Amino acid sequence: MTLNNSPIITSGFLTALSQIVGKQRVYSDPADCWAYGYDNSRRHELPGGVVFALKHEEVHDIIQLCNQKRVPVIPRGRGTGTTGATVPVNGGLILSLERMNSIHLIDPANRAMIVEPGVTNQEVQIAAGQQGFFWPPDPTSAAFCTVGGNLAYNSAGPRAVKYGTPRENVLGLRAITGAGEEIRCGVYTTKGVVGYDFTRLLIGSEGTLAVITEATLKLTPLPETKRTLRAAYKDAESAGQAVAALMSQPIIPCALEFMDHQAVSLAQAQGGVDLPSGVGALLMIEVDGPTVAMEDAITKIKKAATNTGLLEITVAGTIQETEKLWSVRKALSPALRTLAPKKINEDVVVPVSHLATLIRGLERLAQEFAITIVNFGHAGNGNIHVNLLANPDNLAEMKRTKQCLERVFDLVLSLNGTLSGEHGVGLEKRDFINKEIDPTTLDLMRRIKDQFDPNGILNPQKMLPLKA
Amino acid sequence: MTLNNSPIITSGFLTALSQIVGKQRVYSDPADCWAYGYDNSRRHELPGGVVFALKHEEVHDIIQLCNQKRVPVIPRGRGTGTTGATVPVNGGLILSLERMNSIHLIDPANRAMIVEPGVTNQEVQIAAGQQGFFWPPDPTSAAFCTVGGNLAYNSAGPRAVKYGTPRENVLGLRAITGAGEEIRCGVYTTKGVVGYDFTRLLIGSEGTLAVITEATLKLTPLPETKRTLRAAYKDAESAGQAVAALMSQPIIPCALEFMDHQAVSLAQAQGGVDLPSGVGALLMIEVDGPTVAMEDAITKIKKAATNTGLLEITVAGTIQETEKLWSVRKALSPALRTLAPKKINEDVVVPVSHLATLIRGLERLAQEFAITIVNFGHAGNGNIHVNLLANPDNLAEMKRTKQCLERVFDLVLSLNGTLSGEHGVGLEKRDFINKEIDPTTLDLMRRIKDQFDPNGILNPQKMLPLKA
Structure with a gap:
């Protein structure tokens, strides 16, 4: 077997690994390993090796071996994470779990x-x-x-x-x-x-x-049925107010998605989107439940969603109409990909009552740092995907973007929010989380990690800030 | 101040405590302390002292002091727990939080x-x-x-x-x-x-x-409205089947309470309860939601609750009718208290599909150990309050009850259940939980405890089994 340049993954270690899972489930050739060293953060590092486990007992034996030999283990599914949490740091062994799929x-x-x-x-x-x-x-x-x-x-x-x-x-x-x-x-x-x-x-x-x-x-x-509404507002302020109103009444939507002005414009630029003029923010609302309760639920949702900033609210009656309503949101992802293949995508969360303040603050930061920020996401949880569009080949722009990102996090925390709702920390946010978690609590987290992982072999350097 | 016989709570310690909260919020006289040494497990031990905290900073200073002096601290609310978790072991300081009620x-x-x-x-x-x-x-x-x-x-x-x-x-x-x-x-x-x-x-x-x-x-x-149903079954088997059927359809009840034959009989003995003859088990079902959806919800609940063992299903239309339906359940608690003031009350949980098997097994154990077991509780979660009625003055009966209790736990675990759904472990179940949690996981729990509480001053000897 071809060894890559990892100093930890020795041929003896690879032999021991092969004894656990068989040779065909151990990769050590850099050409084979390379495909297992990235995730959707677009970070990419060469792992020292890759092993595929098929069952619990194999995972047990692999980690026993790695613990004994002090080989870092990076557990990995399909690599769709966005924070670099499955990207190796200084080599180490990728433990692929994608074949444990029963x-x-x-x-x-x-x-x-x-x-x-x-x-x-x-x-x-x-x-x-x-x-x-x-x-x-x-x-x-x-x-x-x-x-x-x-x-x-x-x-x-x-x-x-x-x-x-x-x-x-x-x-x-x-x-x-x-x-x-x-x-x-x-x-x-x-x-x-x-x-x-x-x-x-x-x-x-x-x-x-x-x-x-x-x-x-x-x-x-599964709920009996689901209905979709789309509400267009003149600005983020009005949409934010509607979100707070929707969340404090008894009919809890099963989706309450937000798109800001930039996101709506991007989607509109793709064409085929029917929206009234002057839309500054959009909410996609879904309600599910018994069929018999739907009309009543829609009436209540419409009422809660209505304020002086509402421009239009549309309820889909058929599957085709539902698809049409979602087309604005669906158009956004390809638009974003075309515009900024290497956007920085955060998933901050703020209390829903502060959504409008967050969006306003982000607009101000976009101006200050002369970059484009596109915001959309799970408004009902206050969970907004903040996309900072930057060209990685433009070093000055990248520098401004990084400075802006830090200010985005400060803004979120000043609004009693959190740096991540569902993407996690990984490598991308690791050096920022001490803004959110105090030193005492962080230190206790490190000590808890030590109890589970006394030799620090599990996904090292991820999530918790490095010790000074 | 009068010192009780605790060797740890010295007058120097009490003086330091008084400097934190003031003398009037420190008790050391056994006559004052006694009232803070019990909970609803009916265990009662004399604390070495009692301190009342009014705010976060006081709790901080009290625990700092206790940690420094290695004085055990037993945090306590109102003492309604049933497991002895707030009852001191070998004295120690009760930290009453009942006045931190803002x-x-x-x-x-x-x-x-x-x-x-x-x-x-x-x-x-x-x-x-x-x-x-x-x-x-x-x-x-x-x-x-x-x-x-x-x-x-x-x-x-x-x-x-x-x-x-x-x-x-x-x-x-x-x-x-x-x-x-x-x-x-x-x-x-x-x-x-x-x-x-x-x-x-x-x-x-x-x-x-x-x-x-x-x-x-x-x-x-708050939901718009709530409706109550009572379903009477010929046996626990049929009621258990109904619970599983109710839990696998989309209208999730907001309460799904069970009473076994013994519980129903006890309630009936109190009089004023209208039930068909031959009732072997009872379900109380509540559904909440939008008013407009209620009739449909009730129809679906009735359908799911119906099987060959159903004797009668009644839906309350008014507040008075609702109260009448609940009267059977309400009559149970005083009946139990009269019959067995010192019952052993467990709160085991089994997967809902095993409810009937659990009840059958409990009936068999009641026969085998010649004691009365009354079962009722939160059937939708599979969480059953198992009441072993025993006279504490009858030593032979108490011995049989304790033997039976161990068998109850074994039965629950054999059905993939857990020893406690919501009462916790405290002292009462501490020596049984190694039946449920394996030694490796328990050992890790102990090490996690050590990180939070390095000197073992927080509620010592509770929850985790003592080391061999």
């Missing part, structure tokens, strides 16, 4: 499903759907991203506004700690308070504490 | 509320209700129990079946660790994934990791 059990009576980490979100939805259920987390990348990745970053998507994030939709886990020990946490029931809650501690820990090998997901019955 | 903020636009730990659940509900919201956790003791206690045991109540437990309804915490350090965790938003999830780790940790001084609660808009 659904062990679907249990409709108990609304539960047991899956391996490599199953995709979509596969979960399809299997659950056949029994009349769904699993609420639905990131935009659902067709490709793995459940393991969803758990690593607590990734949710639009439905979280009504149905919660993975932390509210997972019952229990089986995992291997950095010490190579198997732990089981949580329960197979919807209540349980025996022992400390390691389930939620592992969710959102970005593979720095343990590698999840099995998850018991909590399923939700 | 509601700092109600923020309807962001559906959040910031409270101190000593505020009662009911006070939270009243304050939230005035703004059109509620906080989902609603233990039976809501009128008396504190939010701090609810968080300590992740106590939920009937509404959890639809709205979740405290872990799903708390956004963030401020707390003092056993090292006397302030930590802040969580966010003020409904999404957030920066740093490890200490919020859920502290919830359910029974005051063994840190003392919560402030909690940001996630509020839910």
Whole structure:
């Protein structure tokens, strides 16, 4: 086997690894490894090796070996993350879990499903759907991203506004700690308070504490029906007011998505979008529930969404009309990709009452730093995807963008928000989180990590700021 | 001041404590302390002292002092817990939080509320209700129990079946660790994934990791209306089937309560209860939501609740009828208290599909050990309050009861259940939890505790089994 230039991944180590999983599931040739060293942050580093696990016991043996040899392990699903959390730092071994993609059990009576980490979100939805259920987390990348990745970053998507994030939709886990020990946490029931809650501690820990090998997901019955509304406002202020009003009445939408002026303009530039003139912000609203309650729900949603800044509110009556309403939002992603292939995409969160202030503040920062910022996202959770468009070949622009980004984070924290709603920290935000978390709490987090991973082999240098 | 016989609580320590909070908020006379040494487990031990904190900074200084002097601290709300978690072991200092009962903020636009730990659940509900919201956790003791206690045991109540437990309804915490350090965790938003999830780790940790001084609660808009149904079945088997059917359709009840044959008989013996003859199990079902959806919801609930074992299903049309339907359940508590003032009350959980098997197994155990077991509880979560009635003056009966209890736990675990849904572990279940949690995971929990509480001063000997 061809060794790459990693000083840690020795031929002896690779031989031991092959003894666990067989030679064909160990990559060491740089040409093979390269494809496993990137994620959607567009960072890309060469791993020292790649190993593919097929089952819990293999993960156990691999981590035991890595712990013994002090080889860094970077657990990885499909690499759709946006923060560099699965990109190796100084080599190390990529532990690919994409082939651990079995659904062990679907249990409709108990609304539960047991899956391996490599199953995709979509596969979960399809299997659950056949029994009349769904699993609420639905990131935009659902067709490709793995459940393991969803758990690593607590990734949710639009439905979280009504149905919660993975932390509210997972019952229990089986995992291997950095010490190579198997732990089981949580329960197979919807209540349980025996022992400390390691389930939620592992969710959102970005593979720095343990590698999840099995998850018991909590399923939700599919609603009878769903209806879509689109509300156009003259400005972000009015849309923000509407979001706060929508969130404080009893009909909780199952999606409440926001697009700012820039996002609407970009989508409009793609053509084929019918919107009244003067639209400064847009809300996409979905409500689900019993068919019999829909008309009433729509009336109430319309009422809550109405304020002096509302220009137009449209309710889709058919599937075609629904698709037409969503076309503005759908046009946005290709437009963004064309305009700025290397945009910086953040996913900050602010309390919903501060949405308008956030958008105003972002507009001011865009002016100050002479860059374009496009904002859209899960308004019902106050979770806004802030896209700073910058040309990476323009060094001056990149410098301004980085300065602006720091000010974006300061703005978010001044509004009592958080730096990430569902993308996580990884490498991208690692050096900013001490703005949000105080030194005492951060220090305690480091000590907790040490208990799970005494030799620091699990996804090193990710998530927690490096020690001074 | 009169010192009691605690060897740890010295007069020097009490003087230092008085310097923090003033003399009038430090008790050391056994006559004063005695009232703070019990909980609803009916255990009662004399604390070495009692201190009443009024604010975060005082809790900080008290724990700093206790940590320095190695004095055990037992945080306490109103003592409604059932597991002895607030009963001192070998003296120690009771830290009463019942006077830290301020509601700092109600923020309807962001559906959040910031409270101190000593505020009662009911006070939270009243304050939230005035703004059109509620906080989902609603233990039976809501009128008396504190939010701090609810968080300590992740106590939920009937509404959890639809709205979740405290872990799903708390956004963030401020707390003092056993090292006397302030930590802040969580966010003020409904999404957030920066740093490890200490919020859920502290919830359910029974005051063994840190003392919560402030909690940001996630509020839910009050539903427009609520309707009550009562379904009587010939046996637990049929009721269990109905529960599984109810939980796998889209109309999730906001309460789904179960009473077994013994519970129904006890209630009937109180008189004034109208039930058909031959009732072997009862379900109380509540649905909430928009008024316009109620008739449809009731039709669907009735359909799901119907099977060959259904004897009668009654829907309340008025408040009076609702009260009448609940009268059977309401009659149970006084009946139980009369019959067995010292019952052992467990709150085991099994997957809902195993409810009937659990009840059958419990009936068999009742026969085998010649004791009476009365079962009722939150069936939608599979959370059953198993009441073993025993006369504490009858030593043989008590011995049989304890033997039976161990078998109850074995039965629950054999059905993939958990030993506690919402009461927690405390002292009562401490020596059983190694049946549920494996040694590796337990050991890791102990090491996590050591990081939060390096000198082991916080609620010692509770929750985790003692080391061999």
